[in-house]
Amino acid sequence: SHFPGKPKWQKTSLTYRVVNYTPDITNSEVDYAIAQALGLWSEVTPLNFRQIYTGEGDIMISFGYKDHGDFFPFDGPLGILAHAFSPSNGIGGDTHFDEDETWTLGNQGVNMFLVALHELGHALGLEHSRYEQAIMYPTLSDNAFVDPTKFKLFKDDVAGIQALYG
């Protein structure tokens, strides 16, 4: 798949831009889910993230349907929910969400915070974990409602990101 080698960012200050938004939840809810997800990764690494609103950021976040400009078209409701590219310049780090999903911050539909936390893990260079409690586990469990302020990274997630940036 499109996650080459074991690349990582060669800088600790990264910028991100939410290029477009979903109609399913408010723009500030999307910004909040992304900020909370990036905050969890920055808490355990030297990485810091700044949101920009124009121009080219390291991590460009967008919502798209089916063919959305890369070689990995989405597939309509359910199935693939999102994907992210491993660190590199250009499309590296970019994180795409399938607009055919119903995005939510609750547990009706697909939880934006949980999927963003997983995909942004990939955008920082993380691979999958074999522990089902880990956010980097390959499959999303039928998550009960997750309050982003109460979420804790599993030890294997922390070990993984600190192996890259610790």
Ligand SMILES: O=C1CC=C(NS(=O)(=O)c2ccc(-c3ccccc3)cc2)CC1=O
């Ligand atoms: O590595 C991959 C390739 C396949 C993917 N499928 S997905 O979009 O349906 C998906 C599956 C699970 C998650 C997930 C797993 C654990 C916690 C949170 C989300 C996110 C997206 C997305 C992905 O990250």
Ligand SMILES: [Ca+2]
């Ligand atoms: Ca889909």
Ligand SMILES: [Zn+2]
């Ligand atoms: Zn894409």
Ligand SMILES: [Zn+2]
């Ligand atoms: Zn994944």
